[in-house]
Amino acid sequence: xxxxxxxxxxxxxxxxxxxxxxxxxIDIAIQVAPTDLSVLITGESGxxxxxxxxIIHQYxxxxxxxxxxVNCGAIPEGTIDSELFGHEKGAFTGAIGERKGYFGExxxxxxxxxxxxxxxxxxxxxxxRVLETGEFIKVGSSKVEKTNVRIVAATxxxxxxxxxxxxxxxxxxxxxxxxxxxxPALRERGEDVVLLFRKFASDFAEKYxxxxxxxxxxAKQLLLAYSWPGNVRQLKNITEQISIIETNREIxxxxxxxxxxxxxxxxxxxxxxxxxxESKSFESEREILYQVLFDMRQDVTExxxxxxxxxxxxxxxxxxxxxxxxxxxxxxxxVASVPAAVPTIIHPSVKPAPAMxxxxxxxxxxxxxxxxxxxVEKEMIRKALERHHGKRKSAAKDLNISxxxxxxxxxxxxxx
Numbered sequence: 277x278x279x280x281x282x283x284x285x286x287x288x289x290x291x292x293x294x295x296x297x298x299x300x301x302i303d304i305a306i307q308v309a310p311t312d313l314s315v316l317i318t319g320e321s322g323x324x325x326x327x328x329x330x331i332i333h334q335y336x337x338x339x340x341x342x343x344x345x346v347n348c349g350a351i352p353e354g355t356i357d358s359e360l361f362g363h364e365k366g367a368f369t370g371a372i373g374e375r376k377g378y379f380g381e382x383x384x385x386x387x388x389x390x391x392x393x394x395x396x397x398x399x400x401x402x403x404x405r406v407l408e409t410g411e412f413i414k415v416g417s418s419k420v421e422k423t424n425v426r427i428v429a430a431t432x433x434x435x436x437x438x439x440x441x442x443x444x445x446x447x448x449x450x451x452x453x454x455x456x457x458x459x460p461a462l463r464e465r466g467e468d469v470v471l472l473f474r475k476f477a478s479d480f481a482e483k484y485x486x487x488x489x490x491x492x493x494x495a496k497q498l499l500l501a502y503s504w505p506g507n508v509r510q511l512k513n514i515t516e517q518i519s520i521i522e523t524n525r526e527i528x529x530x531x532x533x534x535x536x537x538x539x540x541x542x543x544x545x546x547x548x549x550x551x552x553x554e555s556k557s558f559e560s561e562r563e564i565l566y567q568v569l570f571d572m573r574q575d576v577t578e579x580x581x582x583x584x585x586x587x588x589x590x591x592x593x594x595x596x597x598x599x600x601x602x603x604x605x606x607x608x609x610x611v612a613s614v615p616a617a618v619p620t621i622i623h624p625s626v627k628p629a630p631a632m633x634x635x636x637x638x639x640x641x642x643x644x645x646x647x648x649x650x651x652v653e654k655e656m657i658r659k660a661l662e663r664h665h666g667k668r669k670s671a672a673k674d675l676n677i678s679x680x681x682x683x684x685x686x687x688x689x690x691x692x
Contacts, residue, residue, distance in 0.1 A: 305328045319460070321509075325432075325459050328457055392430065394680070406423065410425075435453075461504070462510075462511060469511065502536055657691060
């Protein structure tokens with residue numbers, strides 16, 4: 277498409293910026309719109325992925341049909357099948373009537389599945405069937421129903437890694453990813469940051485009936501140098517804050533700096549399922565687990581040394597030979613089974629035990645098998661809930677898992 281046509285699309289959908297990667301993403305969306313191919317939109321949180329399914333819908337033959345946007349991450353796991361595919365009356369407790377479901381409602385139109393990476397595995401299988409055959413079955417029904425719907429999905433999750441971790445179906449990924457659209461992060465868009473700031477400043481000036489704020493040159497340079505981890509959403513929020521709080525309408529670098537959170541120099545990676553940021557402080561739950569293992573290793577080493585000393589004393593006074601097993605019987609908690617995935621880590625603070633006779637049993641295996649991962653996970657969730665006074669949203673964010681996953685774990689471990 278020509279630049280003039282793309283410019284018209286940008287004006288229609290309120291997209292600001294001239295970055296080449298952004299223009300390419302818009303061009304692909306327009307080109308694929310007349311087809312019925314499924315589209316997967318990827319990009320970091322806050323980059324504006326929600327604009328692209330609307331472009332695809334409005335420039336398709338389905339523009340007069342229903343357009344439904346579904347946030348998959350906001351629907352509890354126990355009800356998501358009912359929300360998407362519908363249910364029959366009495367299918368489960370609380371199903372007092374029949375429900376059509378989003379795929380039934382969007383027949384002949386477009387359905388946008390935001391945060392598709394958060395879908396549970398059983399729902400992924402149902403979605404794959406819709407993509408392949410256009411068929412689905414309501415919850416509590418045995419009747420196969422048909423739907424003619426265009427699916428556009430979006431995610432900020434690294435689905436390739438999710439597939440490797442067994443969290444996302446590979447066949448579903450390739451069906452969704454027929455046409456990929458990558459939306460660039462704000463820090464990759466150069467001068468677009470200044471254009472967006474100017475647009476937001478103008479919008480808020482009109483909204484709050486005040487003069488628009490303006491940036492000095494040093495403030496513009498600071499704006500361009502910042503990494504914008506929250507992308508466009510973060511820029512908009514900061515612009516609104518400055519517009520309301522600052523009485524001086526000219527914003528210099530020193531003023532702007534007060535509104536920019538300190539940058540994290542750690543490398544930015546795509547979001548992964550259930551994986552914590554390794555750059556977190558030693559107080560993170562994972563580090564606490566390692567500390568427990570270190571302490572247990574020290575205790576076992578000291579016990580091993582004590583057994584050796586007792587045997588040496590007995591030998592010196594001519595007492596009968598005593599095997600180490602007679603003095604050391606591992607406690608049940610020490611030999612509890614644990615998956616081999618728990619690493620054996622030598623902390624710098626742990627000094628190696630002195631050399632001993634070969635007949636002293638090596639206790640390293642007991643350290644490796646000290647804790648059940650289920651118990652550790654349960655304890656991590658319990659502590660996170662205590663830290664945030666039972667607020668599940670904050671606890672889920674701290675644990676780097678979705679609220680739905682946390683809700684399921686709380687039920688599973690009886691922590692509610």
